Amino acid sequence: MTDALPEDSEILAAELAFGLIDPADAEAARQRLERDPVFGAAHARWFGYALTLFADGAETPPPHVWAAIIKRLPANDTLDRLNRRASRWRSAALAASVALVAVSAGSVWLTMQPPPPASVRPAPPAPMIALLQGKTGAVSVTFDPAARALMLGHGDLGLDRRHSAQLWVIPADGKPRSLGLLPAAAAGRVAPPPGTADLLARNAVLAVSIEPLGGSPTGLPTGPVVLTGKLAVAG
Amino acid sequence: MMAVHDMALGEVLGEVSLGNRDAFAEVYRRASPRLFALCLRMLDTRHEAEECLQDVFLTVWHKAGQFDAARGSAMAWLGTIARNRALDRLRRRRAVADDPIELDDDIADAAPLAEAVVIADDEAQRVHHCLGTLDPGDQRLIRTAFFDGASYADLASRTARPLGTIKSRIRRALIRLKECLA
Numbered sequence: 001m002t003d004a005l006p007e008d009s010e011i012l013a014a015e016l017a018f019g020l021i022d023p024a025d026a027e028a029a030r031q032r033l034e035r036d037p038v039f040g041a042a043h044a045r046w047f048g049y050a051l052t053l054f055a056d057g058a059e060t061p062p063p064h065v066w067a068a069i070i071k072r073l074p075a076n077d078t079l080d081r082l083n084r085r086a087s088r089w090r091s092a093a094l095a096a097s098v099a100l101v102a103v104s105a106g107s108v109w110l111t112m113q114p115p116p117p118a119s120v121r122p123a124p125p126a127p128m129i130a131l132l133q134g135k136t137g138a139v140s141v142t143f144d145p146a147a148r149a150l151m152l153g154h155g156d157l158g159l160d161r162r163h164s165a166q167l168w169v170i171p172a173d174g175k176p177r178s179l180g181l182l183p184a185a186a187a188g189r190v191a192p193p194p195g196t197a198d199l200l201a202r203n204a205v206l207a208v209s210i211e212p213l214g215g216s217p218t219g220l221p222t223g224p225v226v227l228t229g230k231l232a233v234a235g
Numbered sequence: 236m237m238a239v240h241d242m243a244l245g246e247v248l249g250e251v252s253l254g255n256r257d258a259f260a261e262v263y264r265r266a267s268p269r270l271f272a273l274c275l276r277m278l279d280t281r282h283e284a285e286e287c288l289q290d291v292f293l294t295v296w297h298k299a300g301q302f303d304a305a306r307g308s309a310m311a312w313l314g315t316i317a318r319n320r321a322l323d324r325l326r327r328r329r330a331v332a333d334d335p336i337e338l339d340d341d342i343a344d345a346a347p348l349a350e351a352v353v354i355a356d357d358e359a360q361r362v363h364h365c366l367g368t369l370d371p372g373d374q375r376l377i378r379t380a381f382f383d384g385a386s387y388a389d390l391a392s393r394t395a396r397p398l399g400t401i402k403s404r405i406r407r408a409l410i411r412l413k414e415c416l417a
Contacts, residue, residue: 007410014409018377019322022386037306044307049416051314052362054381057272065271065285066263069292073256084253084300174255 005042013039017046082170082207082225130206132229139182139208139227141167142234143192143200150179150200153187157226159210165226166215169196170205181215182208204231244309245302252300262299263292266310270317277321277382290320322384336379336393338372365415373408376401 005013015021016029033040128143139154150167157165168176177199180190192200207228209221216222239247239261247265250258267288274287294316302312366374376394379385387405391398 007413010413011406011409014413015406018380018409019318019384020377020380020387020390020405022388026386040303040306044311047315048308048311049362049412050381051269051273051311052359053366054378055269055273055276055314056359057276058268059272059275060268061271061285061288065267065288066260068285069263069289072289072293073296082254172257174250174253174257 005038009039010042013042014046017043017050082205082221082228086209086221086223086225127234128200128202128231129234130229130231132206132208132227134208134225134227136226139167139229141206141229141231143231145197145200148191148197150190150192151187152182152190154182155186157182157208162213163223164211164213164215165208166211166221168207168209168221169199170207171199171201176207176221178216178219179206181211200231202231202233205229206231245304248295248299248302248309248312251296252302259292259296262295262313266313267292269310270313273314273317274321277318278324283324284321287317287321287324290323291317294320318381325384334393335395336375336390338375338394338396362416365412368415369408369411373405376405377408380405 012021012029016026016033021029033043127145130141132139132141137155137157139152139157142151143149144151152167154165159165165182167179167182169179170176177193177196179192179196182188183190205228207221207225209216209225210223211221212223239250239255239258242250242258242261244262244265247258247261251262270291271284271288274284274291275281278284278287291313295313298316302309366377369377376390379393380390383389385393387402388398390405391401394401
């Protein structure tokens with residue numbers, strides 16, 4: 001046991017875990033949980049004992065409880081979470097690139113971006129639509145499953161010449177797949193890369209991240225996610 | 236990416252903090268029976284326990300990033316949330332129990348402290364054993380604190396004992412428990 005606490009602190013942690021402390025004093029003890037990891041660990045240990053003693057039962061809740069929870073989840077916290085995830089991807093990408101440099105001095109940079117759009121034309125009406133919003137600008141995405149075509153429209157995203165805006169689809173597994181770069185023009189049409197068309201379903205999250213010119217070198221977002229939205233059936 | 240059902244519960248919570256709804260469903264699948272049982276124990280009606288469980292998982296969705304594996308198990312973290320949400324409900328309807336607690340040791344305990352459950356592992360057996368070494372009245376006080384959110388002051392009033400007496404009595408019991416568990 002990592003019992004570096006003096007006895008009175010240990011007992012305080014136990015009192016807090018069992019709920020014995022009067023509310024006025026409990027607040028100070030709870031603040032100590034944040035500041036003092038050893039105290040926090042002691043509290044968690046005692047709370048674990050309390051659960052073992054008093055909450056060993058198990059009963060499967062009825063299915064409508066889960067349905068009600070899902071209904072109450074917010075729809076608008078995606079941007080913050082994707083950026084948290086992007087920072088994790090960034091660390092993974094850094095580790096991977098260090099490993100790559102270690103094995104090959106002359107590394108080959110493979111970009112898997114789709115070619116730039118050959119033509120620019122206005123977006124026709126199509127079955128799936130998403131409006132991606134965030135701090136900078138907005139992007140509209142229309143997907144026509146029959147034609148397997150993505151129509152993209154956007155305003156000024158405030159990009160400099162050294163960065164590209166990359167579009168991603170993030171299905172329920174949370175793993176982003178690139179849909180290619182946003183065309184430099186305000187509107188454009190691209191074919192979804194192989195394997196991604198089936199992911200463009202209702203409620204799939206779309207996101208735009210800011211990447212090095214030419215797109216993410218890792219296949220995952222490496223820069224901040226600036227816009228998100230969800231696909232919905234048009235009309 | 237590793238499938239969420241192969242991850243430890245704490246890692247699944249990490250995925251939840253990043254907005255992975257599959258991971259959220261996995262936490263629910265693994266933890267909801269125990270947390271629901273806890274809500275049922277603390278609240279009067281199934282309806283309230285179901286609403287409590289909803290509150291618990293919405294809290295999990297928003298605060299999963301605050302779970303820190305260095306500070307205890309994921310189940311203890313989830314249990315803390317469940318107990319706190321249940322206590323919120325008890326307090327909101329001002330229905331915190333205030334019925335008297337009998338401390339006479341020779342009275343048979345109608346509701347034994349240790350749940351009649353299959354004790355799964357050695358650690359749980361040890362915790363149950365150590366609690367069993369305490370005076371039955373002390374066991375009852377600790378149990379009441381946990382389930383009713385009864386503080387020292389509440390316990391003193393419900394046992395009609397002076398606050399100082401109750402405090403020192405429970406503290407002695409906690410020290411005995413700590414020594415037994417060490």
